[in-house]
Amino acid sequence: MLAPILPGMIEFRIHGRGGQGSVAAAYLLAAAAFEAGFLCQAFPAFGAERRGAPVTAFVRIDAVPIHLRSQVQAPDYLIVQDETLLIDPTLTRGLKSGGAMLVNSARDSAEIARTFGCRAMAVPATAMAMDTIGKPIPNTALLAAFIGLTGILPLEALATALKGRFGGDILDRNLALIETAAKSVPAGAWAIAPQKETADA
Amino acid sequence: MREALEGSQAIARAVALCKPDVVSAYPITPQTHIVENLSKLVAEGDLHTEFVSVESEFSAASVVLGAAAAGARAYTATASQGVLLMAEVLFNIAGMRIPLVMTVANRAVSAPLSIWNDHGDSMAVRDSGWIQLHAADNQEAVDTTIQAFRIAQDTELPVMVCMDGFILTHTMEVIDMPDAAAIDAFLPPFAFSRQLDPGDPKTLGTLVSPDFFAEIRHSHHSAMVQALSVITDTDSAWHDAFGRSCGGLLTVEGDETARVGIVAMGSTVGTLRTGMAHSAAEAGPARLIKLRAFRPFPTDALRKAVAGLDHLIVIDRAISPGLGGILGTEIAAVLADVPDAPRIHNHALGLGGRDIPETIYADLMAAIKDPDAPAFSVFDVDLNKLAPEDR
Amino acid sequence: MQDEQRLAELRQKFGRQPAAPGEAQTPVTPREAQPRFRGLESGHRACQGCGEALAARLVMESAGPDVMVANATGCLEVFTTPWPQSAWRVPWIHSLFENAPAVASGMEAAMKAKGRNTKVLAFGGDGGTYDIGFQALSGMLERYHNILYVCYDNEAYMNTGIQRSSSTPHAATTTTSPAGKERMGKRHLKKDLLSIIAAHHIPYAASASVAYPQDLQRKVRYAMGIEGPTFLVVHSPCPLGWRHGSALTIEVARRAVDCGLFPIVELERGALSNVMPIRQPRPVSDYLQLQGRFSHLMKPDDPRAAEERDHLQALADYNIEVFGLGGDGRDPADTAAQSYVGRGGPAAAGRN
Numbered sequence: 001m002l003a004p005i006l007p008g009m010i011e012f013r014i015h016g017r018g019g020q021g022s023v024a025a026a027y028l029l030a031a032a033a034f035e036a037g038f039l040c041q042a043f044p045a046f047g048a049e050r051r052g053a054p055v056t057a058f059v060r061i062d063a064v065p066i067h068l069r070s071q072v073q074a075p076d077y078l079i080v081q082d083e084t085l086l087i088d089p090t091l092t093r094g095l096k097s098g099g100a101m102l103v104n105s106a107r108d109s110a111e112i113a114r115t116f117g118c119r120a121m122a123v124p125a126t127a128m129a130m131d132t133i134g135k136p137i138p139n140t141a142l143l144a145a146f147i148g149l150t151g152i153l154p155l156e157a158l159a160t161a162l163k164g165r166f167g168g169d170i171l172d173r174n175l176a177l178i179e180t181a182a183k184s185v186p187a188g189a190w191a192i193a194p195q196k197e198t199a200d201a
Numbered sequence: 202m203r204e205a206l207e208g209s210q211a212i213a214r215a216v217a218l219c220k221p222d223v224v225s226a227y228p229i230t231p232q233t234h235i236v237e238n239l240s241k242l243v244a245e246g247d248l249h250t251e252f253v254s255v256e257s258e259f260s261a262a263s264v265v266l267g268a269a270a271a272g273a274r275a276y277t278a279t280a281s282q283g284v285l286l287m288a289e290v291l292f293n294i295a296g297m298r299i300p301l302v303m304t305v306a307n308r309a310v311s312a313p314l315s316i317w318n319d320h321g322d323s324m325a326v327r328d329s330g331w332i333q334l335h336a337a338d339n340q341e342a343v344d345t346t347i348q349a350f351r352i353a354q355d356t357e358l359p360v361m362v363c364m365d366g367f368i369l370t371h372t373m374e375v376i377d378m379p380d381a382a383a384i385d386a387f388l389p390p391f392a393f394s395r396q397l398d399p400g401d402p403k404t405l406g407t408l409v410s411p412d413f414f415a416e417i418r419h420s421h422h423s424a425m426v427q428a429l430s431v432i433t434d435t436d437s438a439w440h441d442a443f444g445r446s447c448g449g450l451l452t453v454e455g456d457e458t459a460r461v462g463i464v465a466m467g468s469t470v471g472t473l474r475t476g477m478a479h480s481a482a483e484a485g486p487a488r489l490i491k492l493r494a495f496r497p498f499p500t501d502a503l504r505k506a507v508a509g510l511d512h513l514i515v516i517d518r519a520i521s522p523g524l525g526g527i528l529g530t531e532i533a534a535v536l537a538d539v540p541d542a543p544r545i546h547n548h549a550l551g552l553g554g555r556d557i558p559e560t561i562y563a564d565l566m567a568a569i570k571d572p573d574a575p576a577f578s579v580f581d582v583d584l585n586k587l588a589p590e591d592r
Numbered sequence: 593m594q595d596e597q598r599l600a601e602l603r604q605k606f607g608r609q610p611a612a613p614g615e616a617q618t619p620v621t622p623r624e625a626q627p628r629f630r631g632l633e634s635g636h637r638a639c640q641g642c643g644e645a646l647a648a649r650l651v652m653e654s655a656g657p658d659v660m661v662a663n664a665t666g667c668l669e670v671f672t673t674p675w676p677q678s679a680w681r682v683p684w685i686h687s688l689f690e691n692a693p694a695v696a697s698g699m700e701a702a703m704k705a706k707g708r709n710t711k712v713l714a715f716g717g718d719g720g721t722y723d724i725g726f727q728a729l730s731g732m733l734e735r736y737h738n739i740l741y742v743c744y745d746n747e748a749y750m751n752t753g754i755q756r757s758s759s760t761p762h763a764a765t766t767t768t769s770p771a772g773k774e775r776m777g778k779r780h781l782k783k784d785l786l787s788i789i790a791a792h793h794i795p796y797a798a799s800a801s802v803a804y805p806q807d808l809q810r811k812v813r814y815a816m817g818i819e820g821p822t823f824l825v826v827h828s829p830c831p832l833g834w835r836h837g838s839a840l841t842i843e844v845a846r847r848a849v850d851c852g853l854f855p856i857v858e859l860e861r862g863a864l865s866n867v868m869p870i871r872q873p874r875p876v877s878d879y880l881q882l883q884g885r886f887s888h889l890m891k892p893d894d895p896r897a898a899e900e901r902d903h904l905q906a907l908a909d910y911n912i913e914v915f916g917l918g919g920d921g922r923d924p925a926d927t928a929a930q931s932y933v934g935r936g937g938p939a940a941a942g943r944n
Contacts (some may be wrong), residue, residue, distance in 0.1 A: 027207070030373050033571065034205035041374045046231070046317060046367035052640060067338075067471035070370050070558045088598070227724070228755035228768065237755070237767035244772030254756055254768055256723035257690060282665075282688060313666075313675070340809065 006038065009062040010152070011072040014137075015091060016081030018053045018061035025079065025139035026057035031161035032143065033061040036153040053109040054085060061152075079146060080104060081125075081138050087195045093114045100190050102146050104138040121149060121185060128184070133170065149190040155182050203377050208339040208369045211376045212278075212304060213238030215343045217248040218384045219302075219350050222273035222391070225253040225264035229283045229368035230316045232306040237277060238574045258283035262290035262303075269299045270405060272396035274350065276301070280366055281308035281315075284322040288329065291359075294328030297406050300353035300393060303331075303453040306348065306366040307467065307518075309553045317554020318366045320467065320519040324527050330421055332360040332428055333496040335466040339374050340362075341447045341493075348377065348435045348447070351388055355435070363495075365518075367554065379443055387442050403510070425497040426537075432494055448491055450499035453506050456486035461569065462507055462543065464490040464532065465516035469550065469557055472514075476562025484563040487514075495528070500535045507536065510543035512569045520549045525577030548580035555581055623828070628653045636679035637671040641838025643802045643828035643845060644668055644744040648715070649803050651742055654812035657682060660699055661713045664692035664720035667751040668744060674778075690724040692716050693732035693741060700737045711740065711816060718745040718759035721825075722783050733792040733821045740815045740822045746830040747782070754833040758783040761853065762907065763900040764885045767834070771888035776900050781907070789823050790862040797823040798858040803845035807856065807868060827854045835884025847879040852908035855915045870917045876904045 012029065016022030023044045030042035038061050045056040072080040074094045083105035085091055092101060100119035103112055104126055113120035123145045125138035133140075140162065147153050155178060162174050206214075214226070226236045237378045242248035251268075255261045258279050265275035279287065284305060294301055304321050309315040323333055331349035332352065336342035342364040344522050349360040364370060379387075395403050409417060433449040440446040455477060463473055477489055490506050491501075507513050511538075524530060529547025536542040546569050551557045561581075568574055584592045633654025638645035646670055660683040663669045669686045672679040687695045696714035703710055714732070716725050721743040732739060748766045749755040757765040759780045765771045769778035789797045795818050800808040808826060815822035827847050831838040848854040849868070853876060856868035880886040880901065889904075891897045913916055 027205075027373050031205045034203075034375055036250070039375050040205060041372060043367070043372035046371060053637070068475040069372075069468045069472045071556045073558060079399055090598075157347075228749050228752045230752050233753050233755065233767070237753070237770075240768040241770050241772065242772040244775040246772070246774040256726065256758060286690065314686070 005061045006061070006152075009060055009066065009068075010077070011075045012059040012061075012079060013072050013075040013094075014057040014059065014079045014081065015085050016055050016057075017085070018055050018149045020055075020081045021137045021139040022055045022081050023057045025081065025143060028061050028139065028158070028161055028165070029059050029143055029146075030061070031145075031164065032153055032158040033059075035160040036157035038063060038153075039065055045071060074199050075099060077102065077146070077150075079142055081142060082105065083122075086112065086115070089116075092118060100149075102142060102149070104142055119190065121189070123144070123181065123185060125181065128177060128181055132180065133173040140174050141177055141181035144181035145185045148182035148185045148187055151188050155179070202380065203375055205373055206339070206375045206376050206378070207234065207341060207371060208364065209234030209306075209492065210238050211339055211343050211378065211423050212346055212364070212370075213242065214378060214525045216276050216302075216304075216380055217242050217250075219276075219347055219388055220274065221250050222269035223251045223265060223275040224277070225251065225255055225261045225268070225275070226279065227255050227258045227261045227283060229280050229308075231282070231308060231318075231370045232278045232304065232369060235304060235306070240251070248505050256364055258287040259290060262287035262294065265301055265303075266290060266294050266297075267298060269294075269301050269393060270297070270397050271389065272391070272393055272398065274304070274391035278304035278306065281310055281322045285310060286324055289324055290303045291326050291329040291331060293406070294359050296417075297352070298357045298395075298421070298424070299359060300354055300391075301359040302346065302349040303359065305361050305363045306370045306507060308366040313553075314364075315553040318361070318368050318468075318518070319552045319554065320517070321552075323361060324519040324521075326361075327496055327527070330358070330425070330575045331496065332356070332358050332425070332432070332494075333431040334360065334432070335363055335492065336362065336364045336369065336447070336471040337467060337491055337493075338442065339369050339372065340376050340445070342369055343376055343378065344439060344443070344445070344447050345493075347384060347387065348439055350391075350430055352428070352435050354389065354391065355431050356392075356424060357394070358424060358428055361376050363467065368468045375447075377443075378533065383442060387439070400420050403511045429497050429499060429502075429519065430492070432497075441492040448493050448496040450492075450502045451506060452491045452493070453488055454491070455489040456481065457488070459486040459488045460509070460511040461485060461514065462488040462490055462510045462512070463514040463516065463562075463565065464492055464503075464528070466495060466506075466520075466528065467518060469516055472557050473557060473562055476559045480563045484566040487562075492528070498531060503535060504539055507543055513543040513545050514565050514569065515545055515547045515564075517547060517549045518551050518581065522550060523547075529577060545576065546574060547577045549578070550580045554578065557581070564569065608917060613890045629678075630661070631655060631657065631680065631682050633679045633681055634638060634674065635677070637674055638667070639671075639830075639832055639838070641829075641831040641841045642667075642671075643715070643830060643841045644746055645671070646802050646805075646841070647744050647808070647826040647828045649810050650802070650808050651713075651824075652682070654809040655711070655713060655740075655816055655855060658709075659683075659711045659713050661685070661715060662687070662692045662696040663714075663726055664716035665689035665751070666717035666720055666744075667746070668715060668717065669786050670751055680729075689720055691728050692720060692725055693728040693739070696739045696741070697728075697732050697735065697737045699937055700739050703793045704738075712738070713885060714741045716740055716741070716743055718743060719757045720748045721745075722759045722785055723757050723831070730788075730792065731852070733789070733794050733823070736794075737821055738819050740812070740824070742812075743785075743823070743825040744828045745825050746833060748830070748833050750830050750833045759785070762903060763889060765888060766885070776896050777885075785825060786857065786859065790859050792821075793862040794821040794823060796858070796860055799825050799827070799850060799854065799856055800831070801827040801845045801849050801856060802850060803827075803842050804856065804868070811858070833885070835887070836882050844879070844882050847882065851876045851879045852912040852917055853879060853904065855911045855917055857915055864915065867915050870912065873918070876908050877901060880904065922937055 028135045030040035033040040037064040060066050078101035080103040103122045105122040106124045109122045125141035126136045143189040261277045268275035309319040310321040353360045435451045517528045517530040526547040534574045624928045632649045663686045694712045700712040756769040760778045765777045771777045827840045851874045858866040870871040889897045
């Protein structure tokens with residue numbers, strides 16, 4: 001397999017509410033990155049979590065070992081699992097200029113982009129999830145959409161990560177869901193320009 | 202095999218691979234995932250151990266004491282309040298020289314109540330007679346845990362493996378899990394020379410008069426000092442077997458010509474390393490010392506590591522109210538008679554889980570330039586949050 | 593500050609304006625319109641459907657304002673006191689997990705020393721009562737302190753993420769007693785705490801359930817009036833830990849009582865003095881099937897599942913027999929627990 005190409009470490013912040021699998025999303029994204037040959041780090045904003053309360057999780061992906069242990073202060077990407085969190089104007093604090101947010105919503109992407117002053121894409125992930133897996137858990141659809149937008153990982157990596165966590169019918173449905181979700185967004189709209197290549201690329 | 206694992210999950214698997222006969226624990230955040238993962242392995246038949254769910258940490262420590270005394274390899278894990286509740290038992294275990302391994306998922310100590318990381322818990326029992334090793338990342342936590350079982354048996358001293366609660370326990374990262382056969386080759390079967398055995402009855406834990414007490418304490422202290430080489434040798438053997446090292450007693454990295462050193466334990470090291478890599482050019486170079494062994498204290502190794510430095514920044518993730526930093530005070534003590542020892546800048550940082558940002562390296566390096574800087578400070582305190590009389 | 597501005601915006605959009613100083617707040621909910629003492633105020637951080645929050649509110653309403661509370665570590669303590677906020681309108685202290693009864697003993701001794709009669713309450717979950725705080729509880733009861741101890745029993749260490757306690761029922765799944773190939777949930781029985789409390793021969797001990805709030809409140813008022821140690825254990829379902837819908841808390845609690853697994857009894861000086869008879873007994877499976885923590889017992893083709901269901905049914909049947917929950921023809925004087933009261937009373941209607 002080709003050595004992975006990344007323009008340096010990529011940092012994410014994932015926002016959701018307890019019970020929606022926001023922390024699971026972070027671990028899944030990290031696991032998918034690992035399957036793609038990257039190194040990763042994923043953790044929740046630690047604390048008591050309860051259903052309905054806002055939850056934040058962080059992910060770092062890099063081609064070299066990650067030593068930094070602080071919370072992600074300047075994310076490259078935000079993934080927002082619950083659109084009711086958009087009421088908070090500080091949601092995008094620290095987002096790097098040029099960064100982007102992916103939102104689980106049926107709202108208009110351009111409107112969200114205007115409100116927060118950054119690139120934004122809205123994806124109706126809950127509806128997709130209800131259709132395919134019958135549960136309102138948007139995380140796998142959102143991750144697949146993110147992969148479709150950035151091309152940062154092969155979708156296959158997410159599929160492998162899912163196979164490590166699920167089995168049977170629920171796995172099959174999730175695999176179908178990520179295919180649908182990845183195709184539902186303009187491919188490569190957020191493509192990251194590779195800036196470095198490894199020796200054996 | 203390399204896998205993306207949550208720290209706690211990796212620790213549970215490492216412990217399972219060491220085939221403990223008895224595991225006993227009481228749930229406390231942030232150790233819970235370790236114990237839950239072990240329970241799952243037992244429920245699925247992947248780990249055969251006597252799993253004793255107890256009614257308090259005091260009992261958890263007592264159960265593993267009894268198990269090891271009776272000749273079983275035993276393990277427990279706790280944090281914070283649990284360390285304090287079992288404190289009496291910890292002194293008892295070490296004083297009886299019973300080999301045990303315990304994970305401490307470092308967490309601040311109440312009051313105020315906090316579930317977040319600092320070293321207040323393990324520091325509170327630093328005189329208990331346990332070996333205390335700190336892990337800077339989850340790979341070290343896994344490797345040190347397995348090494349701990351061997352160190353405990355070789356020294357007949359109990360070993361506390363300290364890993365930062367949440368920051369390591371609840372973080373997923375890529376970890377190389379050793380395979381079962383390699384661990385079986387590395388770890389001898391459990392044996393305790395003074396175990397309770399009807400075939401060779403011994404009496405443990407007796408009353409000792411002033412005629413013998415000093416001798417027993419001396420021999421314990423002596424064993425702890427000798428453990429320094431056991432810790433180093435075990436890590437070397439680990440390197441031979443697995444191709445990687447945890448750094449023995451301590452490691453030194455960074456610019457060899459730097460006149461400033463920074464010493465820290467645990468996950469803070471990684472953040473300092475990153476800060477140093479990104480801002481040493483503007484903020485100045487430093488020698489970064491990762492301290493792994495806190496007890497026994499690696500006096501000689503530390504003196505060597507700081508030779509030639511003008512300044513030494515010591516990071517404490519704990520505080521002794523009324524004194525200041527704990528690691529800072531101990532380092533000052535071991536350097537007291539050393540000629541040309543560096544000036545010590547002792548800072549408590551990240552108490553109660555306060556996030557330590559990447560910029561901390563630059564901030565620490567700037568702070569030493571102030572000639573009036575106090576010997577000790579809580580570096581990241583925000584005095585504006587306090588009434589004037591509390592500052 | 594940015595936070596305050598944001599909070600004000602949120603209140604503007606979703607809440608209502610606070611009353612002007614001196615102006616009475618117009619009640620908008622039925623709860624607000626009733627003159628109850630809100631010792632535990634709303635706005636705390638409990639999960640949707642939390643049985644413990646409900647139980648604590650009911651206890652505080654009946655306890656009234658002249659109390660002080662020592663609270664053990666646990667869900668109740670954590671969700672009511674996220675610093676700098678507190679949901680308590682009474683004096684309240686949290687020390688450690690294992691010492692609430694001892695701390696309460698000290699508070700009570702101080703009241704005695706100062707000649708004051710503010711009642712001391714001690715609160716703990718099942719973890720803090722059955723397990724880690726057990727020693728301190730026994731000491732408090734033995735020394736005959738004038739304290740009402742309330743145990744909020746959600747049958748596991750919920751605050752730390754659903755680990756088993758000695759109160760966890762037999763065969764329930766928790767994270768430290770998971771079901772798997774080798775295990776069918778918790779191997780051991782639910783500790784018979786009331787029998788141990790009975791052995792202390794205190795003036796009054798009782799069990800209660802959030803499904804029967806008037807009964808619970810009557811018991812609190814009764815205990816408040818006793819000069820001496822009193823003990824209440826309140827069955828408090830946890831939707832997250834028991835894995836049921838958050839709207840089903842009361843239903844789940846009712847079925848626990850109605851199948852006999854959680855008997856509602858009263859003990860005075862260690863002797864059984866009253867029970868709540870089960871009007872319409874149900875099989876335990878009616879109770880089990882509502883909860884994910886027992887889902888491994890509902891597998892139709894698993895002989896182990898059938899065996900464990902039989903165990904639980906046997907435990908329920910045993911409770912019904914030993915406590916006389918089937919009713920014996922005598923009608924309890926207090927009709928609060930009855931689900932039906934006919935004209936002329938139950939006897940006249942031909943019911944027992």
